[in-house]
Amino acid sequence: MSDAIPASDTRAAAGAFEAAHGVTQHVDVAVVGAGFAGLYLLHRLRKAGFSVVGMDEADDVGGTWYWNRYPGARCDIQTVDYSYSFDPELERDWTWSEKYATQPEILRYLGFVADRYDLRRDIRFGTKVIAANWDDATARWLLTTSNGANVSCRYYIMATGCLSAPKPPEIDGVKDFKGEVYFTSRWPHQGVDLKGKRVAVIGTGSSGIQSIPIIAEQAAHLTVFQRTPNFALPAHNGQVPAERAAQLQQDRATFREQARWSMAGVPLPPATELSFQLSDAERRARFEKLWAAGDLVGMLTQLWADQATDPEANALLAELFREKIRSIVRDPETAEALCPNDHPFGSKRPCLDTNYYATFNRPNVTLVNLRKEPITAITPSGIKTGQRSIDVDVIVLATGFDAMTGAITAVHPITGRSGKSLTELWAHGPQTYLGLTVAGFPNLFLITGPGSPSVLSNMAVSIEQHVDWVVDRLIELRAAGFTTVEATETAQAGWARHMADCATLTLHRLANTWYTGANVPGKPQGVMPYTGGVGPYRSICNEIASKGMLGFRLTGPTVAEQCNDGEVVRLQPDVRLVLNMLAQMNLPPIESMGAQGARDFIAEFNKSRPAGRPVGEVKDGTLTGADGPLPYRLYRPATPGPHGIVVYFHGGGWVLGDEQSDDPFCRDLCRRSGLIFVSVGYRHAPEHRFPAAAEDGLAATRWVAEHASELGSRPGPLMVAGWSAGANIAAVTCQLARDRGGPEIAGQLLVCPVTDCRFDRPSYSDNAAGYFLTRSLMFWFWDIYCSPADRSDPRVSPLRGKLAGLPPAYVVTCEFDPLRDEGIAYAEALQKAGVAVEQLQARGHFHSSFPMVDVVLTSASGRAQMANALRRFAGLGQDNQSQRSDPTTFNAAAE
Ligand SMILES: Cc1cc2nc3c(=O)[nH]c(=O)nc-3n(C[C@H](O)[C@H](O)[C@H](O)COP(=O)(O)OP(=O)(O)OC[C@H]3O[C@@H](n4cnc5c(N)ncnc54)[C@H](O)[C@@H]3O)c2cc1C
Secondary structure (H helix, E strand, O other): OOOOOOHHHHHHHHHHHHHHHOOOEEEEEEEEOOOHHHHHHHHHHHHOOOOEEEEEOOOOOOOHHHHOOOOOOEOOOOOOOOOOOOOHHHHHOOOOOOOOOEHHHHHHHHHHHHHHOOOHHHEEEOOOEEEEEEEOOOOEEEEEEOOOOOEEEEEEEEOOOOOOOEOOOOOOOHHHOOOEEEEHHHOOOOOOOOOOOEEEEEOOOHHHHHHHHHHHHHOOEEEEEEOOOOOEEEOOOOOOOHHHHHHHHHOHHHHHHHHHHOOOOOOOOOOOOOHHHOOHHHHHHHHHHHHHHOOHHHHHHOOOOOOOOOHHHHHHHHHHHHHHHHHHOOOHHHHHHHOOOOOOEOOEOOEEEOOHHHHOOOOOEEEEEOOOOOEEEEEOOEEEEOOOEEEOOEEEEOOOEOOOOHHHHOOOOEEOOOOOEHHHHOOOOOOOEOOOEOOOOOOEEEOOOEOEOHHHOOHHHHHHHHHHHHHHHHHHHHHHOOOEEEEOHHHHHHHHHHHHHHHHHOOHHHOOOOOOOOOOOOOOOOOOOOOOOHHHHHHHHHHHHHOOOOOEEEEEOOEEEEEOOOOOOOOOHHHHHHHHHHHHHOOOOHHHOHHHHHHHHHHHHHHOOOOOOOOOEEEEEEEEEOOEEEEEEEEEOOOOOOEOEEEEEOOOOOOOOOOOOOHHHHHHHHHHHOOEEEEEOOOOOOOOOOOHHHHHHHHHHHHHHHOOOOOOEOOOOEEEEEEOHHHHHHHHHHHHHHHOOOOOEEEEEEEOOOOOOOOOOHHHHHOOOOOOOOHHHHHHHHHHHOOHHHOOOOOOOHHHOOOOOOOOEEEEEEEEOOOHHHHHHHHHHHHHOOOOEEEEEEEEEEOOOOOOOOOOHHHHHHHHHHHHHHHHHOOOOOOHHHHOOOOOOOOOOOO
């Protein structure tokens, strides 16, 4: 032990004696819970030289697998994945007998682990922690226990489980029932004989779905009470699949490492094709393959890339499930009642089953649909619904858990620095930093707390990561002489924002589930687990450590306080992924490639992006530019015409790109706005320097205006739009059209526009590097397009032009873009000049966020807002269609 730890912390050896004699037990670390998390914590902490005591209400190790002994209890992540990976020798010495192990086998495994590392000797079983108080004076926690000595500890780690606090039944009268009542989560150790009995199962979550087929085989009659039908697929249990076993045997280390950096904690590459890129037959074939494989994680992640983010893509999958249910269950009314249709697949935990749906074909099984006939009471003889009374001998409550927060707030009070309890502070929902720590509660750690990937991942992988991160930090703090560590409010608020950004990408927010707290009456609702993925979460945790414990305040008796305050993730989650991916590619700077090299590179790069979504028609043609013909590509909506028309200018710094290079963006805006887009292949530098592109902009707009009806447009003014240098051309076109006699332009959409040749605004230095469009790349573009003498010409710096009398504008800027401030400056100057302007300042986005359709999904709502702005310019109403497949609620308002 280091000198920085008071001597009292080293008294662990005396702990057992103290515990037995009711004296307060002093340790460095108290670990509550002896499941997967608690066991690994004990092992690591002891190895690191901390004195430690474990406590569990249960009489032995196992946690979840100690308590949940109901018939059919199994894991639903393949057991080769759902195992510890910290010790290769442990892995070698244990072989799982089945693809999805039973509860007894998993419990045996955890017992084997406890024995191997001699963990039980430091665990006080049958001991519940009932309260915890932080003492600022001694910088220690005092834990009150239900049994034996209280515990004084420097660090208090709650490994109390996400699914360990059973939810009480919401129905009156359970205590009046004269028969037997069992919770699946507290199943008697000696088992229950259900032979010949009339049994009721209430609840059809994982536990219900696993136990119902087995109970049906034993009971004289089984009545299943279902409120929410759930998606379930057959486990097809058996031996560990040969392919997976071989993969693991060949290179265990790589297999485990891939799991650690994956999204769900299972080494599977993400699906790449989007639903609309696959035919019906291809989608069905993928679904059938995973159905036959009995692979839950596969079904959740491997079908198509947008299955978990796009409601329409998800609906395709949900319908395939319903087809299966209808094909298995013979009675059409029962089949329909079993079909889930109130939540997207994956937004509530889907289940793995063995003969679940077929069980409803048995003559001794009845389904009661609580949506049609809710339970009104439990009577001495059975269960009463709005329509009937059903007499039973046994009631099985498979009613689930007060998930994620239940076991934490059951310890009450947990009083932190302010004297306020955690329950009070979480009255409107849990607040944490990383799901691991809470501001105001120094030295408290939660393993798989709300805000960590936890239940949305293979928890064995998440638990190991949490434990390693926490213990590694404790070792470092001890070495540096710190004795307290506490999350800051700034970091915690930033994490809440990041959590919300991640959650808008998924469909979890569209379902009322235990992920959101909706299963417990009165519980505040919000998506509680971190939805950003296991790998990204790991990299964030690593980043915090590498930045000197970003977002934590550290103190110690002999060292100066340290606080590197701040938010760890300010980028939108998908922007962060894209930028990390680009960084890993280690690309040479675009400006080092030469103009043609850069064009070839961008063309190649664009080949790997998701294809744009279908529109009514895509047609190529030629129009007349300022100095000869120019190519264009027209996108026509699938809706009946005539439509309004938008002249679009692509991005690429006046050097790169062409009329097809912003294809997905044009398609998306065309679909959302219901307007024709004509993307113009204007001339590029260095072959054609300033003002060629600007003059082409006006000429092309004139040509489109003159040929509008031939192109299928309705009469009336058109709109212009563009991104980046294309937005520069759109802005300039509006000025030139005003000054040179038309055409009439009804509105301008400027997305991340270049507006000025001044490079000293803060965004040019704040975002100089690291966000793909760099300052040096912008300088290169400017140098190629325009000599210094020409740069203040309004045809390239429209901010320097006359702004009065311009068409209304919708100006979009991104937080992490060198061009941000000149875009905002242009919007403000337009407004000052009396032009109607709306702004969208996109928080956490980078220069390419909006054109990266189906990659940066958090930008979808921004595009919906752009489409609506174009419709307003065109004199059309807001189109609900533009919002239809939005995966996000946009967080773009200026902050
Ligand atoms: C039926 C079922 C199947 C599951 N299948 C999977 C799966 O396939 N894959 C997967 O990744 N996850 C699965 N899970 C989630 C499972 O909970 C985790 O995988 C994992 O077992 C959690 O380990 P833990 O140590 O964090 O918590 P737990 O195993 O829940 O252990 C927490 C322990 O803390 C104790 N405790 C709580 N509060 C106190 C207190 N105040 N004082 C003293 N002791 C306390 C409890 O008694 C419990 O023993 C499943 C959960 C259930 C219920």
